Amino acid sequence: MADEQRAWETVLSHLERSLLDGSLAPGDRLPGERALAAELGVGRSSVREAIRVLEVLGLVRTSTGSGPTSGAIIIAVPGGGMSALMRLQLAATGFPVADVVETRLVLEAHVAAHLAASSPDLAGPVALLDAMDDPSLTQAEFLALDQEFHLALAEAAGNQVVTATMAGLRSAIESYITAGALAAADWASTCARLRAEHRGILAAVGAHDAEGARDAVVAHITRYYDQITIEKEHHAQATAAEPR
Amino acid sequence: MADEQRAWETVLSHLERSLLDGSLAPGDRLPGERALAAELGVGRSSVREAIRVLEVLGLVRTSTGSGPTSGAIIIAVPGGGMSALMRLQLAATGFPVADVVETRLVLEAHVAAHLAASSPDLAGPVALLDAMDDPSLTQAEFLALDQEFHLALAEAAGNQVVTATMAGLRSAIESYITAGALAAADWASTCARLRAEHRGILAAVGAHDAEGARDAVVAHITRYYDQITIEKEHHAQATAAEPR
DNA sequence: GCTATCCTGTGGTCAGACCACAGTGGTCTG
DNA sequence: CAGACCACTGTGGTCTGACCACAGGATAGC
Numbered sequence: 001m002a003d004e005q006r007a008w009e010t011v012l013s014h015l016e017r018s019l020l021d022g023s024l025a026p027g028d029r030l031p032g033e034r035a036l037a038a039e040l041g042v043g044r045s046s047v048r049e050a051i052r053v054l055e056v057l058g059l060v061r062t063s064t065g066s067g068p069t070s071g072a073i074i075i076a077v078p079g080g081g082m083s084a085l086m087r088l089q090l091a092a093t094g095f096p097v098a099d100v101v102e103t104r105l106v107l108e109a110h111v112a113a114h115l116a117a118s119s120p121d122l123a124g125p126v127a128l129l130d131a132m133d134d135p136s137l138t139q140a141e142f143l144a145l146d147q148e149f150h151l152a153l154a155e156a157a158g159n160q161v162v163t164a165t166m167a168g169l170r171s172a173i174e175s176y177i178t179a180g181a182l183a184a185a186d187w188a189s190t191c192a193r194l195r196a197e198h199r200g201i202l203a204a205v206g207a208h209d210a211e212g213a214r215d216a217v218v219a220h221i222t223r224y225y226d227q228i229t230i231e232k233e234h235h236a237q238a239t240a241a242e243p244r
Numbered sequence: 245m246a247d248e249q250r251a252w253e254t255v256l257s258h259l260e261r262s263l264l265d266g267s268l269a270p271g272d273r274l275p276g277e278r279a280l281a282a283e284l285g286v287g288r289s290s291v292r293e294a295i296r297v298l299e300v301l302g303l304v305r306t307s308t309g310s311g312p313t314s315g316a317i318i319i320a321v322p323g324g325g326m327s328a329l330m331r332l333q334l335a336a337t338g339f340p341v342a343d344v345v346e347t348r349l350v351l352e353a354h355v356a357a358h359l360a361a362s363s364p365d366l367a368g369p370v371a372l373l374d375a376m377d378d379p380s381l382t383q384a385e386f387l388a389l390d391q392e393f394h395l396a397l398a399e400a401a402g403n404q405v406v407t408a409t410m411a412g413l414r415s416a417i418e419s420y421i422t423a424g425a426l427a428a429a430d431w432a433s434t435c436a437r438l439r440a441e442h443r444g445i446l447a448a449v450g451a452h453d454a455e456g457a458r459d460a461v462v463a464h465i466t467r468y469y470d471q472i473t474i475e476k477e478h479h480a481q482a483t484a485a486e487p488r
Numbered sequence: 489g490c491t492a493t494c495c496t497g498t499g500g501t502c503a504g505a506c507c508a509c510a511g512t513g514g515t516c517t518g
Numbered sequence: 519c520a521g522a523c524c525a526c527t528g529t530g531g532t533c534t535g536a537c538c539a540c541a542g543g544a545t546a547g548c
Contacts, residue, residue, distance in 0.1 A: 088263070089302075092263050
């Protein structure tokens with residue numbers, strides 16, 4: 001009866017059930033592939049397909065070798081799989097980038113408003129902002145910190161799902177962000193503006209100004225993407241004749 | 245040089261690139277597993293792992309047999325993978341249900357407000373509501389239509405990412421919703437209330453009352469989950485001594 | 489011309505065999 | 519005795535070849 005699902009689905013359901021009933025928890029090691037195959041009466045390749053799915057979804061980390069850190073280990077990277085999912089959906093159907101950005105906007109605006117309405121611990125975000133003031137940062141480092149800052153805000157708001165989704169959305173359009181930053185005509189001033197806007201967001205949050213915080217976030221993100229979009233067009237024109 | 249990624253990642257990147265450069269588009273058939281394996285110089289099992297990932301992510305549909313509808317076909321089910329992702333993340337990390345609900349709230353509120361601000365085509369949602377008026381519907385059928393209604397709203401709002409995410413969130417807590425409905429003390433009145441609230445949401449949207457639409461959606465969802473939560477506690481008390 | 493049959497190609501699965509890798513534990517050397 | 523060294527073992531990663539069920543198309547028979 002249960003044979004109607006394919007072998008790898010059997011494995012996946014088994015693992016999902018183990019997670020739900022607590023016999024598997026983050027940090028645990030999965031049984032070896034061979035053991036799992038024998039236990040469930042399927043071939044090893046089917047087990048591997050299931051584990052592969054879990055890996056892409058950010059639920060397990062696999063490594064070779066022996067010892068307690070080897071094998072398939074349950075992690076639970078928030079938004080781990082979201083990244084791959086968004087990227088591929090983007091590639092396939094063209095989830096429009098604008099939709100991704102808009103979604104990010106909705107979530108981050110909520111986060112900001114939520115933070116302003118409560119009295120969260122903002123030590124993490126503040127520390128990140130301080131780190132971002134370092135003028136010796138490379139562009140990549142700056143963007144990484146920027147990413148961390150936004151995630152730290154989401155984390156402070158305390159909603160894991162929102163945090164994970166935001167992480168996924170961000171990484172889905174990471175290449176887009178990076179490309180845009182590289183093409184930025186005047187990175188120094190852009191960078192300075194971003195710093196100021198970040199401070200502004202935190203200030204509004206600290207002042208319990210929900211509307212202000214929401215508006216600040218919306219403006220922050222909107223402005224950045226507008227800039228990228230515009231400059232990308234310029235850049236496209238400038239390089240239109242170049243070979244790819 | 246590119247050998248540093250695992251074989252199945254090679255396949256996945258290859259397919260992703262093909263999607264991006266347009267040599268693969270939704271509706272197309274992938275090359276056969278054996279052909280792909282030969283082409284990329286990897287084993288068939290590696291190809292299968294990559295395809296498996298794409299399948300779970302809702303990007304391809306596979307079927308056996310021959311003919312033009314067989315093989316792996318690129319579909320691009322919005323939110324196909326999101327469902328699996330959310331469910332498993334929920335299982336693994338214990339995303340609190342409350343977080344999922346709150347996220348849903350944020351997104352749906354945005355959808356409602358967005359719809360009210362524009363002049364969308366609401367024929368689909370209206371038709372669904374009419375279908376839900378059928379008193380002979382089973383509970384499961386009603387809930388399925390309810391799900392469709394909410395998704396139809398999101399679709400009308402035109403943001404595919406939001407739609408997909410909502411679909412994923414919903415399916416992640418589907419068992420929770422169903423269980424709650426089953427335990428509902430008075431399903432008939434609950435059902436009637438849901439119908440009325442749905443109409444209310446549509447009315448506010450139609451009247452271009454963004455705030456009203458937002459509030460209506462928030463109230464709609466919040467009330468339902470509050471009810472479920474309360475009744476679940478009662479149910480838990482009533483059945484506390486029963487064996488599971 | 490129509491029907492029944494075989495053929496072909498598809499994914500689905502399994503079994504077995506290697507490989508590279510990283511701890512583990514023993515052995516050898518100083 | 520302490521240290522370095524090395525074979526052993528178990529892990530995931532991969533490939534190969536084989537078989538199955540399935541569904542459509544080609545073919546032979548009526």
